[in-house]
Amino acid sequence: MGNADHMNPPPPPAANAFNFDGGANHRVAIPPPQPFIKSLKNTLKETFFPDDPLRQFKNQPPRKKLALGLQYIFPILEWGPRYTLQFFKADLISGITIASLAIPQGISYARLANLPPILGLYSSFVPPLIYAVMGSSRDLAVGTVAVGSLLTASMLGNVVNALEEPTLYLHLAFTATLFAGLFEAALGIFRLGFIVDFLSHATIVGFMGGAATVVCLQQLKGILGLDHFTHATDVISVMRSVFTQTHKWRWESAVLGCVFLFYLLLSRFFSKKKPKLFWISAMAPLTSVILGSILVYLTHAEKHGVQVIGNLKKGINPPSIMHLNFDSRYLTTAIKTGIVTGIISLAEGIAVGRSFAMFKNYNIDGNKEMIAFGMMNIAGSCTSCYLTTGPFSRSAVNFNAGCKTAVSNIVMAIAVMITLLFLTPLFHYTPLVVLSSIIIAAMLGLIDYDAAIHLWHVDKFDFVVCMSAYIGVVFASIEVGLVLAIGLSVMRVLLFIARPRTVILGNIPDSKVYRNVDQYENAHNVEGILILEIDAPIYFANSSYLRERISRWIDDEEDRIRLSGETGLQYVILDMSAVGNIDTSGISMFDEVKKIVDRRGLKLALANPGAEVMKKLNKSKFLERIGQEWIFLTVGDAVGACNYMLHTCKSKLNSDEKYSNNV
Numbered sequence: 320m321g322n323a324d325h326m327n328p329p330p331p332p333a334a335n336a337f338n339f340d341g342g343a344n345h346r347v348a349i350p351p352p353q354p355f356i357k358s359l360k361n362t363l364k365e366t367f368f369p370d371d372p373l374r375q376f377k378n379q380p381p382r383k384k385l386a387l388g389l390q391y392i393f394p395i396l397e398w399g400p401r402y403t404l405q406f407f408k409a410d411l412i413s414g415i416t417i418a419s420l421a422i423p424q425g426i427s428y429a430r431l432a433n434l435p436p437i438l439g440l441y442s443s444f445v446p447p448l449i450y451a452v453m454g455s456s457r458d459l460a461v462g463t464v465a466v467g468s469l470l471t472a473s474m475l476g477n478v479v480n481a482l483e484e485p486t487l488y489l490h491l492a493f494t495a496t497l498f499a500g501l502f503e504a505a506l507g508i509f510r511l512g513f514i515v516d517f518l519s520h521a522t523i524v525g526f527m528g529g530a531a532t533v534v535c536l537q538q539l540k541g542i543l544g545l546d547h548f549t550h551a552t553d554v555i556s557v558m559r560s561v562f563t564q565t566h567k568w569r570w571e572s573a574v575l576g577c578v579f580l581f582y583l584l585l586s587r588f589f590s591k592k593k594p595k596l597f598w599i600s601a602m603a604p605l606t607s608v609i610l611g612s613i614l615v616y617l618t619h620a621e622k623h624g625v626q627v628i629g630n631l632k633k634g635i636n637p638p639s640i641m642h643l644n645f646d647s648r649y650l651t652t653a654i655k656t657g658i659v660t661g662i663i664s665l666a667e668g669i670a671v672g673r674s675f676a677m678f679k680n681y682n683i684d685g686n687k688e689m690i691a692f693g694m695m696n697i698a699g700s701c702t703s704c705y706l707t708t709g710p711f712s713r714s715a716v717n718f719n720a721g722c723k724t725a726v727s728n729i730v731m732a733i734a735v736m737i738t739l740l741f742l743t744p745l746f747h748y749t750p751l752v753v754l755s756s757i758i759i760a761a762m763l764g765l766i767d768y769d770a771a772i773h774l775w776h777v778d779k780f781d782f783v784v785c786m787s788a789y790i791g792v793v794f795a796s797i798e799v800g801l802v803l804a805i806g807l808s809v810m811r812v813l814l815f816i817a818r819p820r821t822v823i824l825g826n827i828p829d830s831k832v833y834r835n836v837d838q839y840e841n842a843h844n845v846e847g848i849l850i851l852e853i854d855a856p857i858y859f860a861n862s863s864y865l866r867e868r869i870s871r872w873i874d875d876e877e878d879r880i881r882l883s884g885e886t887g888l889q890y891v892i893l894d895m896s897a898v899g900n901i902d903t904s905g906i907s908m909f910d911e912v913k914k915i916v917d918r919r920g921l922k923l924a925l926a927n928p929g930a931e932v933m934k935k936l937n938k939s940k941f942l943e944r945i946g947q948e949w950i951f952l953t954v955g956d957a958v959g960a961c962n963y964m965l966h967t968c969k970s971k972l973n974s975d976e977k978y979s980n981n982v
Contacts, residue, residue: 347950349937350930394687395452398724406723413722414730416601417460417713421731422738423604424713424761425463426628426746427754431534432468433481434492434705436628437743439463441636442704443735447728449695455683457724458675459709460717460731461695464667465762466530467660467706469537469552471495473797474656476550478649490644491653497643497700498657503665504693507686518666522804524770525785529792529800531765533557534758541755542576544569544624554793569624575614576752579607583760597719604757611753612745626751631743635736640701659798661696664708668692671711675718712761784808819855821868823876824894824954831955833894847886848961849876850954852894857905866908869893870915890961891916894954895928906939913945924961926954
């Protein structure tokens with residue numbers, strides 16, 4: 320505890336006095352007051368419009384504003400006039416390449432969603448055209464994805480059996496796609512894209528890996544030629560369904576599936592070894608479909624246990640707006656499916672788009688992407704499509720093929736349209752086992768064990784989040800895994816807020832720098848002064864913890880001083896550099912800390928509080944209670960003032976002692 324002589328130490332140097340190093344000692348300024356409406360407007364602008372999308376409209380004539388507005392909504396109007404023949408050559412090659420991947424993948428993923436295979440082709444025609452006009456990424460290739468397809472099958476399958484009521488199931492899939500589009504567009508329009516940020520990298524790695532594992536296991540139905548299979552997605556139900564039907568396994572189908580799976584994995588291996596040969600892996604799925612169809616046609620394997628697609632209807636997308644189902648019995652399921660699949664597709668599409676944009680050194684607007692995804696799913700739900708986004712595998716092929724703009728999506732859509740109009744009969748003999756092999760090969764690439772190992776080495780909690788998502792998806796269900804992973808991620812954010820880090824700062828020798836004594840071995844404590852750094856905003860959720868933690872730091876420091884025989888503790892300095900904001904609970908915490916410090920005969924000082932903190936401390940009259948002379952610009956200023964007062968007090972004590980001796 321501080322000495323009684325220091326209960327009322329002299330005030331620090333005046334605000335315009337000079338520092339002990341010869342520099343001016345200025346007070347921390349209180350920001351000028353702002354009207355509440357203006358302050359609220361600035362806060363909302365920073366929260367929802369950090370990129371300030373309206374800045375380009377300032378000081379522009381009306382005609383220019385109209386042109387800029389149209390370019391903002393339809394980015395193709397911005398880059399379209401600068402489009403060149405050289406760009407078209409690159410986009411033509413890229414579009415044809417991704418079409419060769421989109422056609423077999425679209426058919427495969429539609430079956431994964433328990434939908435007619437033709438819907439996979441429909442979904443690769445209309446949505447890419449919408450995205451090419453409204454999307455801001457040059458590299459994203461639009462189409463259906465395995466995880467979204469599996470989620471659709473899982474969530475709708477809990478309510479409607481796709482085999483027993485195929486029409487109802489189909490109509491609910493369209494309705495869920497509509498709600499996914501509305502949700503995505505609303506997030507973009509109302510600038511709520513930060514919601515997707517709650518899906519952390521660790522969550523996505525675990526969730527995608529778990530979903531990929533489940534998808535691979537689900538394909539055992541096609542590989543083994545089974546007619547009946549469980550609708551559950553957890554590994555236990557899937558394996559039980561597989562091994563209770565051993566007498567129905569088709570060795571012909573299994574052999575064919577393993578051969579094509581080996582071919583697909585081998586082509587991917589070569590493409591990874593030599594990136595210039597990416598087209599081998601890109602063309603492998605379509606090659607597998609062609610070879611498989613020829614093999615079945617020549618050997619009549621469909622009569623020997625090898626299942627085939629059958630007839631695919633010719634023609635482009637029929638309208639489906641009249642098939643949207645808003646029956647109250649199924650509306651909740653459709654909305655829930657749309658929101659969940661919409662969030663997952665947004666997270667995947669935006670993450671993929673930003674990744675490739677980083678490689679080419681350009682930026683994409685997350686909110687514009689959400690609007691583009693939303694509009695293409697809204698349009699898709701009215702034209703016999705189901706959920707689409709920007710899958711990584713297809714976008715990677717598009718990127719490696721040298722695409723220049725979103726015109727590659729238009730080329731792909733035209734290739735799919737030609738297929739729908741003229742080539743669908745050629746898919747009659749396509750074996751389902753080949754489609755299963757294509758899905759397995761694509762999904763194995765989503766199991767990113769290297770990322771999981773990296774998480775383990777860097778951040779154990781992120782690894783726990785990742786594995787929780789993976790285990791939840793594999794052993795429970797996709798929904799459980801997703802909720803568990805998001806819950807853990809949100810809990811971590813709340814823990815960071817509720818339990819912020821506080822550390823003791825020490826002085827780096829021969830400098831005026833103060834750093835964490837646990838991080839820097841040469842940082843030493845300043846005699847008689849405890850310097851604490853608070854590393855987070857102070858809110859109601861952490862104010863009680865911080866009060867108790869500061870009190871414990873003071874106790875620990877006094878115990879250390881007592882054992883070491885140093886000069887007693889006299890001052891407590893709180894470094895507020897990282898405290899960006901404070902609420903009324905935080906201000907009350909400071910009042911309580913001041914009382915604790917006063918009772919111990921110590922003095923409290925604050926270093927470098929931010930503008931928002933100073934504004935609230937001033938309005939709450941806390942600055943009057945602590946004394947504004949105890950607020951400093953830097954920790955160095957605060958330490959200098961405290962040392963000055965310590966020396967002043969010592970000099971006074973020495974002079975008083977000499978006077979007493981003389982008397």
